[in-house]
Structures are given as structure tokens and as C-alpha cells.
Amino acid sequence: xxxxxxxxxxxxxxxxxxxxxxxxxxxxxxxxxxxxxxxxxxxxxxxxxxxxxxxxxxxxxxxxxxxxxxxxxxxxxxxxxxxxxxxxxxxxxxxxxxxxxxxxxxxxxxxxxxxxxxxxxxxxxxxxxxxxxxxxxxxxxxxxxxxxxxxxxxxxxxxxxxxxxxxxxxxxxxxxxxxxxxxxxxxxxxxxxxxxxxxxxxxxxxxxxxxxxxxxxxxxxxxxxxxxxxxxxxxxxxxxxxxxxxxxxxxxxxxxxxxxxxxxxxxxxxxxxxxxxxxxxxxxxxxxxxxxxxxxxxxxxxxxxxxxxxxxxxxxxxxxxxxxxxxxxxxxxxxxxxxxxxxxxxxxxxxxxxxxxxxxxxxxxxxxxxxxxxxxxxxxxxxxxxxxxxxxxxxxxxxxxxxxxxxxxxxxxxxxxxxxxxxxxxxxxxxxxxxxxxxxxxxxxxxxxxxxxxxxxxxxxxxxxxxxxxxxxxxxxxxxxxxxxxx
Amino acid sequence: xxxxxxxxxxxxxxxxxxxxxxxxxxxxxxxxxxxxxxxxxxxxxxxxxxxxxxxxxxxxxxxxxxxxxxxxxxxxxxxxxxxxxxxxxxxxxxxxxxxxxxxxxxxxxxxxxxxxxxxxxxxxxxxxxxxxxxxxxxxxxxxxxxxxxxxxxxxxxxxxxxxxxxxxxxxxxxxxxxxxxxxxxxxxxxxxxxxxxxxxxxxxxxxxxxxxxxxxxxxxxxxxxxxxxxxxxxxxxxxxxxxxxxxxxxxxxxxxxxxxxxxxxxxxxxxxxxxxxxxxxxxxxxxxxxxxxxxxxxxxxxxxxxxxxxxxxxxxxxxxxxxxxxxxxxxxxxxxxxxxxxxxxxxxxxxxxxxxxxxxxxxxxx
Numbered sequence: 001x002x003x004x005x006x007x008x009x010x011x012x013x014x015x016x017x018x019x020x021x022x023x024x025x026x027x028x029x030x031x032x033x034x035x036x037x038x039x040x041x042x043x044x045x046x047x048x049x050x051x052x053x054x055x056x057x058x059x060x061x062x063x064x065x066x067x068x069x070x071x072x073x074x075x076x077x078x079x080x081x082x083x084x085x086x087x088x089x090x091x092x093x094x095x096x097x098x099x100x101x102x103x104x105x106x107x108x109x110x111x112x113x114x115x116x117x118x119x120x121x122x123x124x125x126x127x128x129x130x131x132x133x134x135x136x137x138x139x140x141x142x143x144x145x146x147x148x149x150x151x152x153x154x155x156x157x158x159x160x161x162x163x164x165x166x167x168x169x170x171x172x173x174x175x176x177x178x179x180x181x182x183x184x185x186x187x188x189x190x191x192x193x194x195x196x197x198x199x200x201x202x203x204x205x206x207x208x209x210x211x212x213x214x215x216x217x218x219x220x221x222x223x224x225x226x227x228x229x230x231x232x233x234x235x236x237x238x239x240x241x242x243x244x245x246x247x248x249x250x251x252x253x254x255x256x257x258x259x260x261x262x263x264x265x266x267x268x269x270x271x272x273x274x275x276x277x278x279x280x281x282x283x284x285x286x287x288x289x290x291x292x293x294x295x296x297x298x299x300x301x302x303x304x305x306x307x308x309x310x311x312x313x314x315x316x317x318x319x320x321x322x323x324x325x326x327x328x329x330x331x332x333x334x335x336x337x338x339x340x341x342x343x344x345x346x347x348x349x350x351x352x353x354x355x356x357x358x359x360x361x362x363x364x365x366x367x368x369x370x371x372x373x374x375x376x377x378x379x380x381x382x383x384x385x386x387x388x389x390x391x392x393x394x395x396x397x398x399x400x401x402x403x404x405x406x407x408x409x410x411x412x413x414x415x416x417x418x419x420x421x422x423x424x425x426x427x428x429x430x431x432x433x434x435x436x437x438x439x440x441x442x443x444x445x446x447x448x449x450x451x452x453x454x455x456x457x458x459x460x461x462x463x464x465x466x467x468x469x470x471x472x473x474x475x476x477x478x479x480x481x482x483x484x485x486x487x
Numbered sequence: 488x489x490x491x492x493x494x495x496x497x498x499x500x501x502x503x504x505x506x507x508x509x510x511x512x513x514x515x516x517x518x519x520x521x522x523x524x525x526x527x528x529x530x531x532x533x534x535x536x537x538x539x540x541x542x543x544x545x546x547x548x549x550x551x552x553x554x555x556x557x558x559x560x561x562x563x564x565x566x567x568x569x570x571x572x573x574x575x576x577x578x579x580x581x582x583x584x585x586x587x588x589x590x591x592x593x594x595x596x597x598x599x600x601x602x603x604x605x606x607x608x609x610x611x612x613x614x615x616x617x618x619x620x621x622x623x624x625x626x627x628x629x630x631x632x633x634x635x636x637x638x639x640x641x642x643x644x645x646x647x648x649x650x651x652x653x654x655x656x657x658x659x660x661x662x663x664x665x666x667x668x669x670x671x672x673x674x675x676x677x678x679x680x681x682x683x684x685x686x687x688x689x690x691x692x693x694x695x696x697x698x699x700x701x702x703x704x705x706x707x708x709x710x711x712x713x714x715x716x717x718x719x720x721x722x723x724x725x726x727x728x729x730x731x732x733x734x735x736x737x738x739x740x741x742x743x744x745x746x747x748x749x750x751x752x753x754x755x756x757x758x759x760x761x762x763x764x765x766x767x768x769x770x771x772x773x774x775x776x777x778x779x780x781x782x783x784x785x786x787x788x789x790x791x792x793x794x795x796x797x798x799x800x801x802x803x804x805x806x807x808x809x810x811x812x813x814x815x816x817x818x819x820x821x822x823x824x825x826x827x828x829x830x831x832x833x834x835x836x837x838x839x840x841x842x843x844x845x846x847x848x849x850x851x852x853x
Contacts, residue, residue: 298604300756409608409616411763412600416616419770423624426635440635441499 008104009035009097011082016089029056033099037085042092044111047073052094052107064098064105075108112136117143120222122389127264132222137167137241144171144239147228152176155239158189160203164196167241168203176234178467181250184431185236200240204247207238209429214397216390217430219248219255226260233449234466250431252438252465254450256391257281267453274451277385284382284395287375288325289406289414295321297410309371316366322407324368328376329399331358336380336396437465497696498634500703507546507688507711509637509771514595515684516719517765520726520741527677528732529662530669532723534677538685539716541678545835546688546712550705552839553695556846561692561838562786568841575787581692582783584830586799588686589776590806591823593617594816596769599740602813603762614807620770621777622800626793630697633778637771644768647761648718651725654745658728682832683824684719687772688712689831693779777803 009024016022016039025036034056038048051072056062059070068076075093079085085095085104092110117139120132133140141155152174160166170185188207197203204218205211221227222245227237230248238247248255257277262270294301295310302310317324335354339347355377362368379399386392398421405413428435438446448454449463457479462468523531558564561581566574597613624632669677691708698704726741738744749757777799784795810816 298756298759301754301759303750303753303755306753410604411759412604412766415763415766416620419620419766420623422639422767423620423628423632423636426632426639427628436635436639440638442638 008082008102009037012037012085012089012095012097012104015082015086022089025053027053027056029059029062032062034062035097036094037089037097038094038109039089039092042090042111043094043109047109047111048094052096052109056096062098064096064101064103067096067098067105071105071107073107073109077106079104079106112138114139123221123223123226123259123387125223125259125261125264127261129223129225131224133224133244133246135242135244137169137239140239140244140246141169141171143224144227144237147224148173148231150232153231156186158186160189160192161194161196166197169239171231171237171239173231173234175470176232176462176468177236178234178469181236181431181433181467185238185249189238197240198242200238200243200245200247203238203240207247207249207431209432210427213424213428214394215253215425215428215435216256216388216394217249217251217428217435219251219388220245220390221248222246223260229260229263233462234468234471250433250466251435252430252433252450253425253428253435254439256388257386258450259387262453267455270453274453277387278451280382280385281395282382284379284385285398285402286414287379287382288329288372288399289402289417290411291372291375292321292325292403293406293410293414296407310369313369313371317369318366320407321372322403324372325376325403326400328362328368328372329403331362332376332380333396433465433467438463494699496630497699498631500698500700500707502634502638503691503694503698503704503707504711504714505638505641506634506694506771506775507691507708508714509641509768510687510690510775511685511712511715512718513592513684513687513769513772514599514765515686516722517599517742518740519681519684519719520723521735521738522680522683523677523723524727524732524735526680527669527673529664529727530667530674531677531727532663532720533667533669534674535681535716535720535723537674538678538681539712539720541832542685542688542712542716543709545832546691546708547705548835548839549689549691550708552835552842553692553704554701555839556842559696559701560782562783564692564838564842566786568838568845578783578787581830582780582787584826585776585779585783586803586806587819587823587826589773589780589799590803591820592769592772592776593803593807594810595820596765598813598816599743599765600762603740603743603758610811611808614804617773618800618804618807621773622796624770624774625777625781625796628774629792630694630778633771633774634697636774640767640771644764647764648721650746650749650757651722651742653749654725654729657748658725659731660728662728662732663724679828680824681719682828683820685715686824686827686831687775689827689835690775690779693782 013022013024016037019039021039021041023038023040025038027034027036036048036052036056055071056067059066064078068078077088079088079095080103082104085106088106089095092112093106093108096105096107114134114136117131117134119130131143133143144155145153150173154170154172154174156170158168158170160168168189170182170189172182185207192206194206197206201220204216204220208217210217219230221230227246227248231237235248235250238249240247257274262274265273295314299307319327331354335351335358338354339351342350359373359377363370363373380396383392383395383399386395402414402417405417407413409416425436426434426440434441437443438450443464445461446463446465448458449465460472460474460476460479462471462473464471520531523534527534552564553559556564556567558567562578565577565581568574569577593614594610597610597617600613601608601610624636688708688711691704695701695704722742726735726738726745729745730738730741735741743758743761746758746761747756751757754760777796780799781792781795784790784799785792788795790798810819
């Protein structure tokens with residue numbers, strides 16, 4: 001008997017032998033040998049000493065059963081096999097074996113490394129909560145539960161990855177979210193056969209409906225309030241351990257252009273801001289192609305006074321408009337990319353140096369025209385107004401093929417691009433739901449969620465696009481009741 | 488009998504309005520004014536209205552036909568009425584019509600774009616681009632996509648109507664007088680010449696099974712036709728009062744020529760915007776007719792729509808390649824108008840009668 005016990009500890013030791021921080025502490029206690037196994041880098045040492053080692057010492061009579069009952073630690077579990085024990089130890093638990101007992105005990109004394117809660121970096125808001133998610137799924141779920149105390153909130157646990165298992169939580173409000181959507185998400189997650197997933201953005205790509213598209217199909221957010229808002233409107237969130245961004249699905253094209261700030265601001269202001277954003281994005285895609293098309297093929301379209309200005313500014317430029325536009329667009333992309341890679345302070349300086357000095361120099365050297373500098377700067381600004389980083393990047397890339405189409409066939413080329421874009425967007429789906437909704441299929445009531453904002457009292461129903469099981473938010477009649485003058 | 492599509496593939500009834508309207512509005516409206524004016528002179532707009540009324544009647548008949556039997560599309564109706572062999576031939580005739588209509592739009596648009604904007608561009612290149620666009624859309628698209636395109640392009644192009652009124656600044660209303668001078672024969676010719684512009688509502692025969700609320704199809708189809716008639720009548724009236732009669736006699740694309748005087752602070756030569764934009768107007772035409780062809784191919788040869796798409800795309804491209812000059816293209820468009828006139832303006836009545844007779848005969852045989 002003694003032999004077999006000894007072997008059990010050795011088996012675990014063998015499995016973790018290549019970790020130099022693996023410790024096997026043997027204590028003699030009431031004549032019995034107790035082995036405590038752990039990876040010293042992963043655990044909280046004070047915890048180990050006070051609550052495990054000291055506790056074992058104090059015991060009169062010792063057995064696994066009794067330890068499991070009495071140890072002053074929240075999470076304990078009894079292990080049957082060495083392999084199971086080893087995997088617990090790798091997660092930062094401590095394993096305990098007692099001489100002459102078959103089973104082992106694991107106790108959770110892990111101490112995980114995580115950064116403190118910070119302000120959101122990629123999605124910045126002027127108004128509203130500033131906190132952002134972190135890399136720890138436990139903290140993230142905690143933040144979510146603080147945001148939504150609805151008792152119907154479901155956080156379902158799933159595990160993905162064969163070699164490097166990853167904790168994934170599907171969260172939704174049980175009686176709001178569409179069950180078909182929930183099923184689709186769960187099915188896609190369970191069907192995923194992959195060795196590892198590093199980040200939620202990769203998981204989002206794995207869950208995509210369409211791989212061959214430039215458009216993102218899932219919203220990635222690091223804002224708890226945005227997630228809470230989406231969940232309460234009937235969407236589904238997917239938390240991924242080790243990732244500070246949460247996947248929101250299903251999404252539509254327009255949800256990439258809304259921020260929670262639109263909800264926080266008064267409706268007039270946010271309607272205007274949304275319009276500005278939409279216009280900016282539209283300009284960002286089409287301004288430089290229009291310049292190329294018009295200057296190359298149809299200068300008749302420009303009124304003569306304006307044509308003179310453009311002609312003057314272009315008089316020293318030796319290149320055709322396409323080369324000019326591509327050159328400038330490339331420069332802006334270069335600046336942006338360099339700015340993103342550099343530390344913040346250097347990045348800012350670079351932006352200014354690049355924007356002003358390079359632009360001015362390019363004009364003076366006769367490489368580009370002033371007009372084009374304005375256009376390219378505008379379209380760069382426009383692409384930065386997209387609240388979602390992914391969509392912003394999409395828009396920046398989208399410009400290039402349209403510039404080429406414009407160079408090939410002028411305005412008709414641009415409209416061929418528009419047609420292709422339209423058809424492509426109509427074909428897209430997110431989680432099997434149409435991407436262009438509420439535009440097509442047309443849902444008039446949802447326009448207030450997508451394009452404009454109305455006073456709060458009009459939002460008595462959740463958006464139909466998400467197919468909520470329960471769409472009622474508050475009583476329309478109560479909200480619309482008119483009071484008499486002195487009532 | 489072809490299978491009725493399931494719920495997932497079908498669309499709401501209100502989309503019939505957009506489908507019928509965008510199927511009707513295409514290339515015709517750009518140059519319809521001269522064609523009718525040559526026949527009916529200053530009463531051209533009355534010819535448009537008569538033809539509109541006629542279409543309302545036909546739409547009613549078409550909906551009655553489709554409602555009255557269990558066969559809810561033209562292909563199975565033909566097989567039902569004429570039997571297998573003759574029905575097959577009639578179905579082939581329908582498919583050929585759609586092929587011709589598709590090709591005529593292809594040619595007409597490319598020809599217009601080349602004449603106004605790119606004199607040096609080869610015709611086949613333009614046609615190829617449009618055919619590829621259609622194939623890209625329909626491959627993996629299907630009817631819901633076609634409906635979506637017609638819905639969205641409608642809103643992307645309808646604002647042009649506002650601009651159409653700008654030439655009215657130079658209107659000579661006296662051109663409209665005297666009213667009703669045209670002889671009945673002239674008027675009839677005018678109505679006949681309107682047909683090419685107003686064609687397209689016959690897609691009802693094919694889209695009908697794809698609509699969820701069948702009982703509301705008729706209402707929305709009528710509304711779509713109403714809007715088309717209204718628009719065509721308006722551009723006709725404006726062209727008559729804007730141009731002098733002699734000018735209008737030789738203005739091929741009267742609507743475009745009217746746009747030349749439209750000016751904005753930042754845009755001159757507005758027609759240079761309209762022609763590219765017109766791509767969005769003919770896009771639902773192209774998609775609908777090609778889609779109709781693939782449905783027909785399925786009924787005729789039992790091939791998958793996916794493969795039929797490629798066959799018909801190649802076919803229409805080769806047909807388009809046979810035309811070189813403006814004159815031949817014009818002749819071809821006239822032929823399509825003529826063919827379409829018989830198929831869509833006259834034939835539905837006969838089909839209705841045949842269907843009723845056949846149903847009655849079957850009922851009494853039992």
C-alpha cells in the first residue's frame with residue numbers, strides 16, 4: 001500500500017518535472033506523511049502557509065475527506081487521477097496527498113496576474129462610464145454583473161482549444177435574447193476544433209459567417225456599458241479569457257457607427273453627430289476617388305471658377321491624378337501606421353511633423369496639389385470618426401480599390417464600385433442575420449436605433465433587428481400621456 | 488410544377504412595389520420623349536397615360552390569373568394550359584424575351600455611356616463589366632438580394648426627380664396646345680412606342696410565388712405601376728414644354744439633354760453625374776431579368792439556377808457582341824419593345840382566358 005501512494009506523488013512529479021518552480025513539500029504530521037504539491041510561481045504563498053500548511057499542522061486526525069471538509073479555502077476538489085491533479089496544479093492550485101490514501105485533494109490558492117482597471121483606450125467617450133475590461137475573465141464577469149443585476153442574466157461557460165484550453169463565457173439575457181441566435185453561437189463554439197485561441201478577435205474571425213469580406217461581422221468592445229446596452233437590447237456577448245475585448249453579436253453594418261455616447265447625449269445632438277459621422281465616412285470612402293475620376297475624365301463637371309483653382313494648384317504636378325492620390329493616401333497610411341506603433345508621445349509629434357511638414361513639402365516640391373492634400377486629410381479624418389476600430393480600418397482600405405476603379409473608368413467606375421459594395425453588403429450576414437438591417441430588410445421602427453436618435457420616450461421597444469423575445473421596455477401609453485395645464 | 492419557395496426565401500409584399508417599379512424604370516425613360524413625340528406630337532403625354540391605364544388593367548389580370556389557379560408562376564401555368572410540349576415552347580419564348588430585354592438594357596446603357604462619356608471605350612468591355620456585375624450579384628444572391636437591390640437603388644436614385652423640375656424655368660407651356668390633336672391611329676402608335684419604357688411589370692408572373700402576403704401583391708404592384716406612369720408622364724410633359732418640336736424630333740436622349748442645363752454651385756454638366764448614377768437604376772433591371780432567366784432555365788432544362796446563371800450570362804454577352812452600331816442597337820431595342828408589347832400588353836388576357844377555360848374543363852371532368 002505504501003508503495004502505491006509514493007508512486008502517486010511521483011507520477012505527478014514526473015508530469016511536472018520540467019518546471020523548475022514545481023515544489024513538493026513533505027510534512028510529517030501525526031505520523032503520516034503529507035505531500036503538498038504546487039508551482040511556486042503561480043500561488044499566493046501567504047495563503048499557502050496560513051491556510052494550508054498551518055492548518056494541516058494543527059489537525060489531530062488527518063485524512064483527505066476531513067481536509068476537504070475543514071480547509072478554510074473556498075474552492076477545493078478531490079482528484080482521482082494524477083493527470084487531473086497535474087492540470088489543476090498548472091492552473092495554480094495546490095495538490096495534497098496523504099500517505100496511504102488513494103485520492104488527492106486540490107485547493108485553489110492561485111494568484112493571477114492582471115493589470116488594474118483602466119480607462120478605455122481604443123473607444124474613448126466624452127460622457128459616460130470610462131472603465132474598460134481587463135485581461136481576466138473573472139474580473140470582466142464581475143464588472144458585467146455590477147452593470148447588469150438582472151436575474152435573467154446568463155453566463156454560460158464553455159471551453160475552447162485542445163492544447164491550450166481557454167475559458168469562454170456566452171452571456172445574454174435569457175428572456176430577451178433570441179434563442180436561435182444563442183443556439184447558433186453555442187453550436188459554432190462547440191463545433192470549433194482548434195488547438196488554441198489567443199484572443200477574442202481571433203475567436204470572432206473563427207465565428208465569421210463570411211471569411212472573404214473586408215467587413216467585420218462582430219463588434220469588439222472593451223466598454224462594459226456598451227456590452228450592457230447591447231445585452232439589454234437582445235444581443236449576445238462572448239467573453240474570452242485573457243482578452244480585454246468582448247465580442248458582441250449579431251451585428252449590423254450600422255452598429256459599427258454607433259457609440260454609447262449617442263445614447264448619453266441628448267437626442268438632437270446625437271442625431272447631428274451621427275449624421276456628421278456618416279457623412280465623414282461617406283466622404284472618407286468617396287472623396288479621393290471622386291477627385292481622381294473628375295480630374296482624369298470629367299473636368300467639365302467642375303464649374304469654371306473652381307476648375308481654375310484646381311488647375312492652378314495642379315499645374316506643377318507631373319503625375320496623373322491616380323498616382324498623385326495613391327501617393328498621398330499611402331503617405332497618410334504610413335503616418336498613421338507609424339503613429340500607432342510608436343509610443344504615444346513620439347507618435348503625436350510624428351503626426352504633426354508628418355501632417356504639416358511632409359504635406360507642405362510635397363506641395364512645394366510639386367508632387368501633389370493643395371486641393372488633394374485637403375481631400376486626403378478630410379478623408380483620413382472621416383475614417384477616424386468610425387467608433388469601431390475595425391470598421392475604421394475597413395473604410396481606409398476600401399478607398400484604394402475605388403480609387404483604382406475611378407482611375408480606370410471615371411465616375412462610372414465609382415458607381416460600379418458602389419454597386420459592388422451594395423451587392424456585397426446585401427449578401428453579408430452576421431450570425432445568419434442580415435447585415436444591412438434595418439435598411440434591408442427594412443424596419444422603420446429600428447431606424448431610430450441605427451441612423452437617428454429620438455427623445456427617450458420613443459424607445460419603448462427593443463430593436464426588432466435583434467429579434468428580442470420580449471420587446472417591451474416601458475409603456476408607450478404612459479410615456480405619451482399628455483397632461484393638462486395645471487395637473 | 489415548380490416548387491413553391493419556402494418562407495426563408497420569400498419577401499414582404501411591400502417590396503413588390505419597388506420590384507415592379509424598378510423593373511419598369513430603366514433605359515426607356517431616358518429617351519422615351521422623342522419616340523412618342525414623333526408619333527403623337529404634343530399629345531405624347533396622353534399616350535403615356537393611356538398606356539399606363541392599360542398596364543393597370545393588365546396587372547389586375549395578371550394577379551387574377553396567378554390567384555385563380557394553384558400554379559403561381561408563368562412557367563408552370565404554361566405547362567398546365569398548353570401541355571408539356573407546347574408549354575415548353577411558350578416557356579422558351581418567355582425566357583427568350585427576358586434574354587432580349589436583358590441584352591437590350593446592357594447594350595442601351597453601354598451605348599449611352601460610351602456616346603456621352605467615353606467615346607474610345609469598346610462596347611464589349613462595357614457589356615462585359617455589366618454582365619460580370621450581374622453574375623457576381625446573383626451567384627450566391629438569389630431573390631432576396633434582387634429585392635434588396637431594387638429597394639435600395641430606388642432610394643439612391645429617386646432624388647433625381649427633384650432635379651427634373653429645374654428645366655421648367657425655361658418652359659414654353661404653349662407647346663402643349665392644342666390638346667388632343669392626334670388622330671386615334673397616331674395615339675395608338677404612341678401607346679405602342681411607350682411599351683418599351685413601361686415593360687417590366689411582367690416579372691410579376693415570376694416573383695409572385697416569392698411574396699409572403701399574396702393578397703397584398705396586387706395593391707403594391709398597382710402602386711408601382713402608378714408611380715412609373717406618373718414619372719414617365721412628367722418627363723414627357725417637361726420635354727415637350729422644354730424643347731421646341733423640331734428640337735425634340737432629333738433629341739435621342741431628351742432627359743439627359745434636359746439635365747445639361749441643371750447647375751449647382753459645385754457641379755456643372757449634371758448629366759455627367761446622372762449617367763453613372765443610371766447604373767444604379769438599371770442594376771435592378773439587369774438582376775431581375777437575369778434572375779427571371781435562371782428561373783426559366785430551371786423550368787425548361789431542370790438545371791440549377793447557379794449554373795443557368797453562367798449559361799445565360801455568356802449567352803446574353805454573345806448576343807450583345809453581335810451589335811456594333813447605334814442604328815442596329817436601336818432596331819434591336821425596337822424589336823424588344825415590339826416583342827414585349829405582344830407578350831406583356833396583350834398576351835396576359837389570353838392567358839387568363841385559357842387558364843380559366845382549362846380550370847373549368849378540369850373541374851367539370853372531375
